[in-house]
Amino acid sequence: MKSAVSIIGGGLAGCEAAWQLLQRGHAVQLFEMKPQRFSPAHKMEYLAELVCSNSLKSNHADSAPGMLKQELRTLDSLIMSAADQTAVAAGSALAVDRTEFARTVQDKLLQQKNFKLIRQEVTKIPRDVITIIATGPLTSDRFARAISEMLGGSYLYFYDAIAPIVNADSINMGKVYVASRYGKGTPDYLNCPLTENDYETFLHELLAGAKVPARHFEEMKHFEGCLPIEVLAARGHDTLAFGPMKPVGLIDPHTGTLPYAVVQLRRENSAGTLYNMVGFQTRLTWPEQKRIFRLIPGLENAEFARLGSIHRNTYIHSPSLLAPSLQLKTNPNIFFAGQITGVEGYLESTAMGLFAGLCTASILEQKAIHPPPASTAIGALVSYITADESRQNFQPMNINFGILEKLSAKRMKKKEKHFEYARKASEALKNWMHEQNLQT
Ligand SMILES: Cc1cc2nc3c(=O)[nH]c(=O)nc-3n(C[C@H](O)[C@H](O)[C@H](O)COP(=O)(O)OP(=O)(O)OC[C@H]3O[C@@H](n4cnc5c(N)ncnc54)[C@H](O)[C@@H]3O)c2cc1C
Structure with a gap:
């Protein structure tokens, strides 16, 4: 596994990034600190644990979370396929049986021949190895300190509460x-x-x-x-x-x-x-x-x-630190993925794992890659976290129509507008995949 990509953190983003790389024939070694060490919210030994709600929000294609789900499905997301397989009844939302979901993700990764799981807490930033950091909102303290030292203290804390x-x-x-x-x-x-x-x-x-x-x-x-x-x-x-x-x-x-x-x-x-x-x-x-x-x-x-309880959320100031490929501007060997990039939510974190996986694969294959347009949900999230490096008050964001590229000025009713967002996104994603030679 000499040239394997190192992924630190086996949560939603880390598992999705690993899957995308494996599907493109790259080797991956994934470091996960559980069960040696658990964050205050993680309880299961499985990878891809949902730490709070078992709901992944609306499944309607004309809602913003629904659009994101559709894009992830189109891009062969491991997390989405496991969620669809393990869904439980939840009205118009997509909710899952969390144990079955996590087990499915872990099993699928372990079945891949180029995949190695190393159950160990990482405390130092690897040097000279292509690495994706996906340690999430509850990054271990020692590793958070290492990130802080590398970035010069540019990371922040705030609280989340669980029901x-x-x-x-x-x-x-x-x-x-x-x-x-x-x-x-x-x-x-x-x-x-x-x-x-x-x-x-x-x-x-x-x-x-x-x-x-x-x-x-x-x-x-x-x-x-x-x-x-x-x-x-x-x-x-x-x-x-x-x-x-x-x-x-x-x-x-x-x-x-x-x-x-x-x-x-x-x-x-x-x-x-x-x-x-x-x-x-x-x-x-x-x-x-x-x-x-x-x-x-x-x-x-x-x-x-x-x-219910309260928890820390660790995220970096991505607008000043990351390129649109989610690579650290000061060290292109290092990518960030998941909630730590300043998105908020299970599937938003997954999406940043998926895109980090695609970008890493492109770099290894010496191909140029650019993010999908901001009319897509994934493109809008990448743009939200990486645009405007001078932004002072950078706050984590979930997917919503407000961060998507605006529609033309034509007046439309709300429902019609939502359908138009979804239609435009689907078309833009297909065109982007065609340009990037990604299979639909
Ligand atoms: C308490 C809480 C509740 C939340 N509730 C919701 C919710 O209900 N709905 C929602 O959409 N989003 C929720 N979120 C937000 C967020 O979307 C999820 O936390 C999501 O799981 C983030 O995905 P991730 O892959 O970035 O991180 P995670 O899924 O947390 O994965 C990170 C992984 O890295 C591992 N790790 C950490 N440090 C190290 C290290 N040094 N070495 C090796 N491994 C390490 C962890 O054990 C973990 O498995 C919540 C967040 C928190 C903190």
């Missing part, structure tokens, strides 16, 4: 009801209905409840798309009732009326034994989570398979 998981058999099925918001897709969510009185009590306790204090060396910065429930609640009396607890389209069949607010529970595994509290990522202490979440109708006796 609790409830054992299905502890949910009061006489109170909750099955329905999907807006009646879209199949009704796979359980809904806990709250009266105005229940809401007032819950809100009061949530705001007053004890929170885990931030550690002194970490700067408190939340990503807007993953705010703790108590941070949202503190923004105003009705913020939750119009946000994650909005009851729109969820009539309670027990009463025939719309509740004042709802807490939605999404299936966590294919067996249906676990449910995730949607949008309930939190910094409440564990005893307070149990006390306060049991005030929710239907969860009076809830047993929690996992409680």
Whole structure:
């Protein structure tokens, strides 16, 4: 394996980058620190672990996350094919059985003859070997220090919070009801209905409840798309009732009326034994989570398979550090991939792994490569993280229509516009693949 590409980190991005290289006949050695060392959120020995929600968001081709999925499928993504194979019912979203998903990814890689898995924490930046760094938002401390030394301190921290998981058999099925918001897709969510009185009590306790204090060396910065429930609640009396607890389209069949607010529970595994509290990522202490979440109708006796918690997110200032090929400008032997590049989300991280894999293969084959146009979801993400190196306030980003190349000025209704984005992206990706001699 003398000329093998080294990939550090066997998460979503690292596994996807490995797959793309292997499919093009290149050898890969993948370093993964588990089970020798686990981050605060990783629990399984398998590669490609989903550390929080088991949902990969919307599967609709005319939504931004749906477009990204379609592009990954077109580019033969290992992560997408494993997700499609291990999907569980989740309405119009794509959710997976996390154990089956991770096992499938790992098995597929281990079946490749040019693949070597080395279970070891990497603590130094390799020299003179083509390397992809994909150690994720919870990069080990020692390796984070090595990255910091290499980059001159240009990396940042902020927090993410994870939502609790409830054992299905502890949910009061006489109170909750099955329905999907807006009646879209199949009704796979359980809904806990709250009266105005229940809401007032819950809100009061949530705001007053004890929170885990931030550690002194970490700067408190939340990503807007993953705010703790108590941070949202503190923004105003009705913020939750119009946000994650909005009851729109969820009539309670027990009463025939719309509740004042709802807490939605999404299936966590294919067996249906676990449910995730949607949008309930939190910094409440564990005893307070149990006390306060049991005030929710239907969860009076809830047993929690996992409680919410807070975590660090490590990412680099990609606009100043990375070329559009995701290579370090100061050392072209080093590529970055995944969430550490400043994207946010499972499939966004996967996409940056896929593109890093393609770029590395092109460099090895001495071929030029440029990113897909910003009218595609993948191109828009690459452009978001690598354009405008002088950007001061660089924040992680998930895929959304706002970062895609704007459509022509023609006035269109919202739905029509979304279809047009999807149509343009699909056409642009095919043209780009043709130019790059990638097979469709
Ligand atoms: C707590 C938390 C919850 C999140 N929840 C969601 C969510 O619900 N939905 C969503 O879309 N996104 C979520 N994210 C964001 C993010 O998309 C995921 O973390 C995603 O898994 C990132 O993919 P990755 O491949 O970049 O990193 P990871 O999937 O984390 O993979 C990195 C791998 O590198 C390994 N590693 C780390 N350091 C070393 C080292 N020095 N040597 C060797 N191996 C190492 C780790 O063990 C890990 O396996 C969450 C992030 C966090 C931190």
